[in-house]
Amino acid sequence: GAGLGDHIDRKEGQEHTFQNADPARRQLNQSFAVTDHCSKPLHTAISDRIAEGYTGTTAIRKDAVRALSLVFTGTHEDMKAIEADPEKLQGWLKANYQFVTQEFGKENVVRLALHLDEKTPHLHAVVVPLVEGKLTAKKLLGNRKDMSERQDRYAKAMEPFGLSRGVRGSKAVHNSEGWYLGQQQQAQKAVLSDLPKLTALDRINPARYEEKVQERFKFVSREKTDTAIELKRRTDQVRHAQASQHKAEQEAARHREATQSIAAQLLQAGKAGITLDSSYALLKAPAAIREAANTLFQEEVRKLADTHLKQGAEAYYRGIYQLEDSSKATREDYERHQKHDSEETRNHIAGEITRIFNQEIQQRWGVELSPEASLYKELRKKAADLVRELAKTILQELRKALGLEEPRQQRKSRGLGR
Template sequence: MSKLVATMKKMKANNLSGMSIHNDRKTSKHSNPDIDTSRSKLNYDLVNKDKLSYQKIIMDYINENKATTRAVRKDAVVVDEWIISSDRDFFADMSNREQWRFFRTAVNWFQNRYGKSNIRYASVHLDETTPHMHLGVVPLTKDRRLSSKKVFNVTELKNVQEKLPEYLQSKGFELERGVRNTRQKHLDPAEYKAKQDEITEALVEMLEPAQYDERGWVDNWVEQDSLRAEINELGKKKFWEGMRQRYFDEELELSKVRQERQQAEQELSKIRDELKEIEEHTSRLKAENERLSVENQNMINNTRHVENTLKGVLSDENIIPKEDEPVYYFDGLKPPVFLGSVREFIEMSKEKFYKYISKGNEQYNNTDYGNDIKKFTLAAVEHLDQWKKELLGYCENLHDKVLSGVGSVKALFINPSEFNLRFEERIFSDYILRRKSFKSESLKNFDPVQEGKNVATHYIQQERGKQIR
């Protein structure tokens, strides 16, 4: 069964204008996001049908009906506003007519219990999530004194919660009273002060209960000022003790949070250090991977070059790509020196070139032409850049494979035949030695085809460790 919602809020004179604007939807700007302004036209008031301002219908009524001629205090409660509603299921299958009868029945109960004229408005809102009614009761006592504390003391508030749902049930509405003694939130000091006033009144009433007649009017009123002061003082002391304990509890919780945060920061620092080590290790691995990748590519290129060279020297036609053709250096005295492919020679440094071509020169150091050979070797090193340019032109089909020489000596050959080398031997001997009777033995056992096989096989087995399939 659905439960009745019946909550009361005390209003002072300075609250009336804002409350009137809100209840009667006199503005299009609302702080409540649940208000659907397109449905506001469905709202109605069961009492203040002309929708007069609350300032007029409440303050004028109080001034006309209160017993004393003294002005109403600024802090006096001038109207107790009740919100009457239930849950969504209660209204789900209810027709508009039945909703009207529900709120009308609730208004009748309040009018019968607190006086018809004291009910100044009953604004029904259908433009929010759940239908509800704002019902305003001016708290005038039977002897026409304005006192919310007297009219709605704790006993009477309990009566509303019990008797109103019973009355509504008798009229055919399946409702029961709300949950007893619920505590929904902690109170701040201002809220606590207001609640403390209600508790004080409750204690006073329990000590000397007020008597009500059938209309709800209080017959006897007993002032208990000293008792109220004593209870208030006790309440304040208990309140501040509670606040102090709450402070200590929160400080303890904050200390725990600080400690947990410190531990978390230490863990985070440790994780950062580990992450830094991982990043450095990853960087080293990446560099190593790049190095190995380059080395692997070079191995692949060199293997292809060796394959092409070997295929070239083993084939009858000896046709291989120009950049893979073998390059030889021949000075006419020592056997021809294999310098690698055209591509490798183009990338060769002067230091490496000198190391290759000067090997064996020491056997001529103590001869008459030792200095001439040394000078020729150095001249060949200086001619290296020119040969590289010519080889690039050869690869790009700009000219044939005949290269320039050092003076009249060719010295550098691309895939030479024995004839090429023997012709060059004669020129070299005349150029260097100037002795026509000199006979070099450098080409005695030189076979270009067999030399190509030897070079390629050695290159595969010793420097790359792979066999040509």
């Protein structure tokens, strides 16, 4: 935490941790006292927060994640535009403050600092992953779905500032701050390994001379790495934008073709004998029209099923057993119901109810569902569930009408007879 703390806090004497920062702009940086820990050296703040909030009974593992380093920013152009508007910048800072404290717990924040002295404005946050007294980064961050939903929430919070979410579910690699620093170190080592060794004549002031040469190469390599990363990010953005545009153009072309086709057929309808009804839209129209019509058709069928299927099921079921009014049922009615009510009979009734409902669909829209269609199977299952519930309801009505005691086993299953 010391190196990271030196970088975030711009610690005097540790300038090598923030060599890309412009000293002339350092006074523009801001630090926020989210908790009392924020005023302490970072490594002390982390240790104190753990001591304060950890309630586990076992010692903390040496390799446990003690803190999470987060960086909040956007594209260089977007962030410079936000910086240029003081009111917008304050709004952005407030939104980020609320996001960090709500997502990770205000009490866990040990550092929150705005840096305006580097190329792109950004906000550093360091949080201790304490959850219910346990040190667990895994539980705080969650799984892939949790992290994706957190990105959605952050994108929603950033919308007022013109910042948008990355491509959801893309294969792009989102590299961490640690990866970025690692790339810098690797580039530095590659350059430094080629430095010429000083000869005896050059050793008037060898340590100082070599230090200057090394610092110069470090700066050059870091700039090179920054440029490469920025180029990759922009290349990815362009590629994703081109893919989205290509998909949109394909969709637009398909809908244009469908619109032109339907317009032509409308003009020729009388001459060609075409009947422009729901059957035509669902079965014979151009592909884009059929797709849209089928989506609407399925929605309408489900709405109809919610009201008519239950009514039709009850009427058919009571008609089969001659039980239009259960309150006037006789012992003969009860015995007939008991004799014929079985899983096989219920399946048969569900099948008939679905078939009758399919006829109503045909009358309304001019098309009939195939028994193999997924929507037909969905309706068949719904009918079976309705018949199962009807059988139980009507049996209870018959017993009540005849004053028959419910079997002991069934009373127990419903919490009675104790």
